[in-house]
Amino acid sequence: QKEVEQDPGPLSVPEGAIVSLNCTYSNSAFQYFMWYRQYSRKGPELLMYTYSSGNKEDGRFTAQVDKSSKYISLFIRDSQPSDSATYLCAMSEEDSSYKLIFGSGTRLLVRP
Amino acid sequence: ETGVTQSPTHLIKTRGQQVTLRCSSQSGHNTVSWYQQALGQGPQFIFQYYREEENGRGNFPPRFSGLQFPNYSSELNVNALELDDSALYLCASSFNTDTQYFGPGTRLTVL
Numbered sequence: 135q136k137e138v139e140q141d142p143g144p145l146s147v148p149e150g151a152i153v154s155l156n157c158t159y160s161n162s163a164f165q166y167f168m169w170y171r172q173y174s175r176k177g178p179e180l181l182m183y184t185y186s187s188g189n190k191e192d193g194r195f196t197a198q199v200d201k202s203s204k205y206i207s208l209f210i211r212d213s214q215p216s217d218s219a220t221y222l223c224a225m226s227e228e229d230s231s232y233k234l235i236f237g238s239g240t241r242l243l244v245r246p
Numbered sequence: 247e248t249g250v251t252q253s254p255t256h257l258i259k260t261r262g263q264q265v266t267l268r269c270s271s272q273s274g275h276n277t278v279s280w281y282q283q284a285l286g287q288g289p290q291f292i293f294q295y296y297r298e299e300e301n302g303r304g305n306f307p308p309r310f311s312g313l314q315f316p317n318y319s320s321e322l323n324v325n326a327l328e329l330d331d332s333a334l335y336l337c338a339s340s341f342n343t344d345t346q347y348f349g350p351g352t353r354l355t356v357l
Contacts, residue, residue, distance in 0.1 A: 142286070170348075177250075177336055177348035178289065222288050231343045232279060232302055236288030 137161050140223055140237030148245050153210040157223035157237045160204065164225040164235075167199050169208045172220045172239065181221075182208065213244045248273050250339050250349035258355045259327050267322045267352045269337030277301070278320040279346055280312060281336040289336055295320055296342070324354075332356045 140157045147153055155169075165186055170178035182197040184190050184206075190197045196209040206225075210217055220239040226232070251270045259265050271278050277296045281289035291304035295314035309325040318339070324331055332355050338346035 138288075140288075168345075175353075177350045180345060180347065183345055224288075230302060232277070232294045232296075232340075232346075233291045233304065234279075234281075234289070234346065235291070238286070238288045 135160060136238075137235050138223060138225060138237040141240055142238055144241040144243055146243045146245060147213055149213060149215060151213050151244070153208075153213050153217070153242060153244075155208040155210075155221050155223075155240050155242070157206050157225075158204055159206075159225055159235075161225075161227070161235075162201075162204065163227040163229075165228045166226045166231055167197070167206050168224040168234070169195075169197055170222040170224060170236075171217075172222055174219075178222055213242075215244045215246050218242055218244050250337060250347055252335075252337050252349040252352050254352060255350070256353045256355075258357065260357050261327055261329060263327050263356075264323065264325045265327060265354060267324075267335050267337075267354070269320045269322070269339075269349060271318045271320070271337075271339035272347055275339035275341050275347075276318050277340045277342060278314055278318065279338045279340070280320070280322045281338065281348075282306075282331075283334040283336055283351070285333070292322070327356045329356050 169182040198207045223237040224234040279294040280292040283289040293303040334351040
């Protein structure tokens with residue numbers, strides 16, 4: 135079993151839809167949680183960064199962390215075709231915050 | 247502000263050869279991490295360099311080695327290339343252990 139599980143998709147939605155992306159994890163020591171967006175043949179781009187549990191909002195993006203359930207989510211409101219990309223969740227422990235553990239990514243397609 | 251840059255963009259090698267990949271960190275950053283991303287997978291941590299010293303290492307064999315220079319740029323060296331080493335190699339820079347920002351990657355193909 136992988137430390138971080140993520141549905142590979144693809145997830146296809148119409149433009150304007152609310153998108154929900156999720157990851158589950160098994161390591162209770164994870165304290166830092168991130169979401170990266172990766173366009174084809176590009177490096178990952180940081181979208182959201184959360185420490186411990188709670189919610190964080192930035193524009194159309196909302197990140198949620200539920201440590202009791204070992205479950206994190208990224209919501210995208212008013213999705214746009216330019217949001218079509220692979221979304222990677224990443225996590226790290228307090229004592230080794232430099233070592234990011236990634237999910238395998240969810241491919242999102244927003245149809246015009 | 248200049249972001250993270252990597253060279254070369256693409257590289258083709260044959261099995262058994264050696265390769266060196268290069269990374270220039272973002273301005274103001276002193277830490278570089280390297281990741282390997284196989285097709286359809288998430289990046290896997292190889293190692294991190296902080297102030298020219300290896301600061302942590304993932305589950306990769308010793309034929310994966312690195313360097314960090316006084317200007318905080320870095321090299322990743324891979325000896326005795328295997329077919330499974332074909333992947334996108336990503337460099338990420340940060341200030342200490344803060345948020346990591348990724349470069350565009352080097353795509354390595356081993357034939």
